[in-house]
Amino acid sequence: MSSFIRSGLLQLLLLGFFVVMAFFGFFQSCTVEHKRSLIRRWSPPTGLFIPPSTCFCINDSYILDNSIPSDQLAEILERRGKEYKKHQARTSSILNALLFAPSNSPLQYPIQGFTVRPMVPTLIPGLALHTQKRSSYKVLLNVTRGILSLGTPRDEDVVNGSRKNLIILETDSLAEMNKLLAKVTYTSTVYHIHTGDLVHFMCEVHQAVFPIVIRQPTLPVLFDIGTAISDQVTVTTKTFMRYKELKLLIRSLRQHYKDMTLIVADDTHEPEKIIEENVLHYIMPGGQGWFAGRTLAVSQVTTKYFLWVDDDFLFTEKTKIEDLVEVMEATPVLDVVGGSVDGNQFYFSINYDEGDGVTGGCLEKKSNRRFHSVPNFPQCHLVSGVVNFFLARTDAVNRVRFDPKLKRVGHPEFFMDGLGQLMVATCSHVSISHQPRMMKPEYKIFRHPTSEEQDSKKRLYHYKNYLKCIRFG
Numbered sequence: 070m071s072s073f074i075r076s077g078l079l080q081l082l083l084l085g086f087f088v089v090m091a092f093f094g095f096f097q098s099c100t101v102e103h104k105r106s107l108i109r110r111w112s113p114p115t116g117l118f119i120p121p122s123t124c125f126c127i128n129d130s131y132i133l134d135n136s137i138p139s140d141q142l143a144e145i146l147e148r149r150g151k152e153y154k155k156h157q158a159r160t161s162s163i164l165n166a167l168l169f170a171p172s173n174s175p176l177q178y179p180i181q182g183f184t185v186r187p188m189v190p191t192l193i194p195g196l197a198l199h200t201q202k203r204s205s206y207k208v209l210l211n212v213t214r215g216i217l218s219l220g221t222p223r224d225e226d227v228v229n230g231s232r233k234n235l236i237i238l239e240t241d242s243l244a245e246m247n248k249l250l251a252k253v254t255y256t257s258t259v260y261h262i263h264t265g266d267l268v269h270f271m272c273e274v275h276q277a278v279f280p281i282v283i284r285q286p287t288l289p290v291l292f293d294i295g296t297a298i299s300d301q302v303t304v305t306t307k308t309f310m311r312y313k314e315l316k317l318l319i320r321s322l323r324q325h326y327k328d329m330t331l332i333v334a335d336d337t338h339e340p341e342k343i344i345e346e347n348v349l350h351y352i353m354p355g356g357q358g359w360f361a362g363r364t365l366a367v368s369q370v371t372t373k374y375f376l377w378v379d380d381d382f383l384f385t386e387k388t389k390i391e392d393l394v395e396v397m398e399a400t401p402v403l404d405v406v407g408g409s410v411d412g413n414q415f416y417f418s419i420n421y422d423e424g425d426g427v428t429g430g431c432l433e434k435k436s437n438r439r440f441h442s443v444p445n446f447p448q449c450h451l452v453s454g455v456v457n458f459f460l461a462r463t464d465a466v467n468r469v470r471f472d473p474k475l476k477r478v479g480h481p482e483f484f485m486d487g488l489g490q491l492m493v494a495t496c497s498h499v500s501i502s503h504q505p506r507m508m509k510p511e512y513k514i515f516r517h518p519t520s521e522e523q524d525s526k527k528r529l530y531h532y533k534n535y536l537k538c539i540r541f542g
């Protein structure tokens with residue numbers, strides 16, 4: 070009871086204090102003749118921003134520096150570091166800066182969504198000052214990559230640029246000030262297709278910083294989806310010395326999809342001719358490899374989607390391509406949807422920590438780990454990667470591409486390169502069959518990666534993916 074009275078008294082005292090302070094204009098001292106003694110310099114709260122730290126290599130990780138001959142390590146690390154810095158310069162921008170909104174501020178400004186086209190004058194929406202009546206008002210705005218003006222800037226100002234990066238507005242009426250603020254225009258003076266600028270907006274002791282996104286809009290590139298499934302999907306495969314299997318695959322495809330185009334990339338050293346309707350046979354230099362063949366096949370697809378199959382798969386009545394297309398069409402954010410092979414659904418998730426940007430990142434692949442289900446498709450779950458039997462958006466996969474440096478087996482590498490770029494799901498309701506295994510001995514020699522190839526893969530993880538350690542679980 071007594072503590073209640075005490076806290077009630079305290080509230081009353083505090084209230085009185087606030088009323089007095091408000092009367093003297095303490096909280097909105099946005100006037101020209103403010104009292105020096107009341108100036109509180111605003112600085113961002115500390116302790117909230119955690120600088121990037123080196124990542125932790127979990128148990129049994131492979132330490133990738135060990136894949137580099139020790140006499141070359143120093144030189145490679147230096148070259149890799151320089152390349153990574155350029156990568157960062159390409160991919161990061163001022164828009165990644167952490168900004169804080171000040172409390173008790175009379176400044177109103179847009180915090181998100183203000184986007185301009187490069188070098189096109191654009192009104193800054195939502196600028197305003199909310200303060201009590203004063204004898205005069207003064208605000209200041211500055212930018213770094215463009216110019217500020219009231220209304221449309223003169224052409225020579227845009228060309229000559231930088232000197233007009235500061236604007237000072239001073240009036241003796243608040244309504245007039247807000248009319249002026251509503252006319253402030255930003256024009257970027259540096260041509261860049263995707264970058265940003267920061268506006269400092271100040272009124273005496275109050276200061277706010279807000280971002281402007283500078284972006285050249287992109288043109289949509291749409292596919293005509295047609296009416297038939299064969300207008301929507303192309304089947305793609307890669308073969309190497311397995312014509313018998315390939316013929317079985319083609320026969321099974323034709324039983325279910327009479328005129329769907331099949332693209333075959335073939336790097337057999339002594340290729341045979343495949344003459345079948347709606348089969349496009351691309352002969353490559355011998356032994357170019359698994360990923361080179363995938364990339365070649367996918368580069369030739371003209372439909373919105375392609376279905377990846379191995380040359381020794383068999384289409385069955387459960388290989389309902391329409392069902393995978395249905396998932397993709399209902400969920401336009403998806404890029405890749407995997408199915409199951411002989412009832413086995415292979416998928417994995419990837420844990421990637423970029424680390425401190427100096428020693429390299431840490432990556433862990435976890436088999437059979439998935440995220441939540443795809444909305445309205447309880448049979449499908451989001452994952453980081455799938456293997457060998459999937460329907461994919463042609464445009465999305467071409468942007469990531471299968472690295473031709475990977476010659477033989479290489480499943481997760483494509484999804485590592487595409488992490489954060491591809492939305493991947495796995496579905497249990499569509500499956501394909503595998504032909505009984507009857508590997509020819511000469512094929513076996515090529516199929517299994519040599520230890521030299523394993524080493525070159527590790528060097529790729531180390532250099533290309535800027536990784537410190539990797540673990541395949």
Ligand SMILES: *[C@@H]1O[C@H](CO)[C@@H](O)[C@H](O)[C@H]1NC(C)=O
Pocket residue numbers: 127128
């Ligand atoms: C890491 O290894 C240690 C010792 O082998 C073991 O006790 C621990 O459980 C492992 N931790 C993880 C996350 O696997």
Ligand SMILES: *[C@@H]1O[C@H](CO)[C@@H](O)[C@H](O)[C@H]1NC(C)=O
Pocket residue numbers: 211212213234235269
């Ligand atoms: C804009 O104003 C802020 C705050 O006064 C200052 O730190 C910054 O250097 C100014 N930037 C430019 C480009 O004048």
Ligand SMILES: *[C@@H]1O[C@H](CO)[C@@H](O)[C@H](O)[C@H]1NC(C)=O
Pocket residue numbers: 224225226228229
């Ligand atoms: C740039 O400004 C100068 C004066 O400072 C002016 O003489 C010149 O014409 C301007 N340039 C252009 C392209 O307008």
